Amino acid sequence: xKTIYKTVIGVIVMTIVGITAVACSSTKKGYTDVPDTxxxxxxxxxxxxxxxxxxxxxxxxRCHIAPSPADYxxxxxxxxxxxxxxxxxxxxxxxxxxxxxxxxAN
Amino acid sequence: xxxxxxxxIAVVFGGQMYxxxxxxxxPSKTQFMIRGYGHTGFEYMxxxxxxxxxxxxxxxxxxxxxxxxxxxxxxxxxxxxxxGNQLETGLEYADxxxxxxxxxxxxxxxxxxxxxxxxxxxxxxxxxxxxxxPLGYGHxxxxxxxxxxxxxxxxxxxxxxxxxxxxxxxxxxxLNDGSDEPEEAGILRFENYEDTNLAKAxxxxxxxxxxxxxxxxxxxxxxxxxxxxxxxxxxEDVGAFLFALDFSFVKQISGLGGVVDVKxxxxxxxxxxxxxxxxxxxxxxxxSFDNQSNSFYGQLSYRPTMASSDFVKKLEFVGRYSDFxxxxxxxxxxxxxxxxxxxNYWLSWRSVVKLSYQTTETEGGHDGDGLTNTDGxxxxxxxxx
Numbered sequence: 001x002k003t004i005y006k007t008v009i010g011v012i013v014m015t016i017v018g019i020t021a022v023a024c025s026s027t028k029k030g031y032t033d034v035p036d037t038x039x040x041x042x043x044x045x046x047x048x049x050x051x052x053x054x055x056x057x058x059x060x061x062r063c064h065i066a067p068s069p070a071d072y073x074x075x076x077x078x079x080x081x082x083x084x085x086x087x088x089x090x091x092x093x094x095x096x097x098x099x100x101x102x103x104x105a106n
Numbered sequence: 107x108x109x110x111x112x113x114x115i116a117v118v119f120g121g122q123m124y125x126x127x128x129x130x131x132x133p134s135k136t137q138f139m140i141r142g143y144g145h146t147g148f149e150y151m152x153x154x155x156x157x158x159x160x161x162x163x164x165x166x167x168x169x170x171x172x173x174x175x176x177x178x179x180x181x182x183x184x185x186x187x188x189x190g191n192q193l194e195t196g197l198e199y200a201d202x203x204x205x206x207x208x209x210x211x212x213x214x215x216x217x218x219x220x221x222x223x224x225x226x227x228x229x230x231x232x233x234x235x236x237x238x239x240p241l242g243y244g245h246x247x248x249x250x251x252x253x254x255x256x257x258x259x260x261x262x263x264x265x266x267x268x269x270x271x272x273x274x275x276x277x278x279x280x281l282n283d284g285s286d287e288p289e290e291a292g293i294l295r296f297e298n299y300e301d302t303n304l305a306k307a308x309x310x311x312x313x314x315x316x317x318x319x320x321x322x323x324x325x326x327x328x329x330x331x332x333x334x335x336x337x338x339x340x341x342e343d344v345g346a347f348l349f350a351l352d353f354s355f356v357k358q359i360s361g362l363g364g365v366v367d368v369k370x371x372x373x374x375x376x377x378x379x380x381x382x383x384x385x386x387x388x389x390x391x392x393x394s395f396d397n398q399s400n401s402f403y404g405q406l407s408y409r410p411t412m413a414s415s416d417f418v419k420k421l422e423f424v425g426r427y428s429d430f431x432x433x434x435x436x437x438x439x440x441x442x443x444x445x446x447x448x449x450n451y452w453l454s455w456r457s458v459v460k461l462s463y464q465t466t467e468t469e470g471g472h473d474g475d476g477l478t479n480t481d482g483x484x485x486x487x488x489x490x491x
Contacts (some may be wrong), residue, residue, distance in 0.1 A: 050318075055320075058319050058320045058321065059320050061356055061365070062320065062323070062354065062356050063227045063228060063233060064232070064233045064455070064456070065452065065455040065456075066455065067455050067456070068455070071455070075137055076137075076139060078137065078173065078176075079137045079139050079171055079173040079179075080139075080171075082173055082176065082179050082205075083171055083173075083179065083181060085205075085211075086179070086203050086205075086211050086213070086259070087226075087227070088227070089220075089259055089260065089261050089270035089271075089272065089313065090261060090270075091208075091261040091262065091263045091268055091270075092208040092209075092261075093263055094261075094263075094268075
């Protein structure tokens with residue numbers, strides 16, 4: 001049994017480290033390059049379409065009921081966004097976009 | 107003339123002093139917030155031959171958040187509860203976190219453990235849809251709730267789906283070897299703030315949100331340690347391996363007129379077999395058992411958010427099943443099943459009045475060998491701020 005679970009842990013740790021390495025090696029440039037094919041352009045458009053407001057509605061309801069923008073001021077939203085980014089393990093993109101929306105709509 | 111000069115000076119300097127003291131135009135770069143939550147309630151319990159009813163003293167949990175920069179932050183939660191006539195205090199967590207890059211954040215201190223999702227994300231009274239935790243959590247639970255150590259966590263955007271992870275090393279649990287409390291021999295205690303041996307506990311969680319609407323998340327957590335006993339005791343190298351599976355689905359479904367919320371978690375704990383001692387008729391006897399425990403809960407709740415009536419909109423209906431199985435042959439052998447039903451009224455996004463009926467069937471447990479049926483009625487009020 002012991003060897004089995006040590007192997008399981010080993011595999012999990014290696015997968016995580018591997019994914020981290022791959023994700024960190026992709027430079028930011030890759031995201032901002034202007035796509036030259038039609039499909040890439042469409043994809044890019046789709047990405048832009050998902051607004052901070054929509055992400056707020058989907059993401060901030062997952063654990064508790066989502067607070068509305070008016071509940072806090074800009075300074076508070078900055079602290080809360082960082083707190084939630086770490087606690088809820090949100091991506092940088094999600095937390096930045098939602099923070100922008102909350103600050104623009106309060 | 108002199109008087110006028112003094113008055114002028116006073117007005118000019120006074121105005122400047124006032125302006126400097128109450129300058130609200132420039133927000134400060136560092137931010138400090140006190141938030142938190144409190145809850146209180148009434149409970150009525152009936153276990154056949156015993157009934158009790160009580161109002162609960164308010165539990166108050168202040169949370170301190172200090173944001174130093176866009177990357178560096180500190181969080182801490184204190185807990186104040188009345189136990190009998192005593193004020194019990196606790197430090198739920200206190201940790202520093204630093205965002206290393208877009209995919210990695212480091213944390214250190216005492217933090218809530220991402221072993222499944224219930225303890226880290228769902229247990230605060232204003233988040234939990236029912237007045238209490240499912241079976242398998244809390245003091246006699248098998249899922250670790252917090253740990254002292256270091257952690258790396260973060261998330262990846264997979265272009266629609268997202269993946270999140272965390273890996274940590276903590277002081278790890280302590281095995282109750284029965285020397286002080288023979289009836290608890292074999293139980294893992296996670297409130298181990300000073301390590302009793304050199305081995306640490308290692309663990310982590312991987313969560314996947316497969317759909318771009320973030321409605322669904324599945325997670326796998328593991329927690330492993332090679333030693334749980336006291337250093338240099340015969341129990342030192344009793345190891346333990348725990349794992350958990352969790353599921354979450356939250357979505358507003360127009361066809362159903364509201365938000366459907368499904369949460370579930372399965373916990374499994376496997377502690378290496380060891381020999382313990384019990385006193386039977388004044389004679390010390392050895393015994394041993396297969397030290398495996400597990401627990402499960404599944405919860406479904408529904409909020410009719412699209413209803414036309416303002417009152418109905420704020421209602422929520424909840425049902426939860428949970429079970430807990432402690433190892434056969436242990437002094438604390440137990441098989442329990444619980445059904446909980448609830449009706450909630452949301453006064454705000456962080457304040458809720460919960461009415462709940464629960465029925466629990468316990469076979470064995472700390473209190474004896476027989477079968478006990480306990481019915482409970484709860485009215486709780488939780489508020490976050």
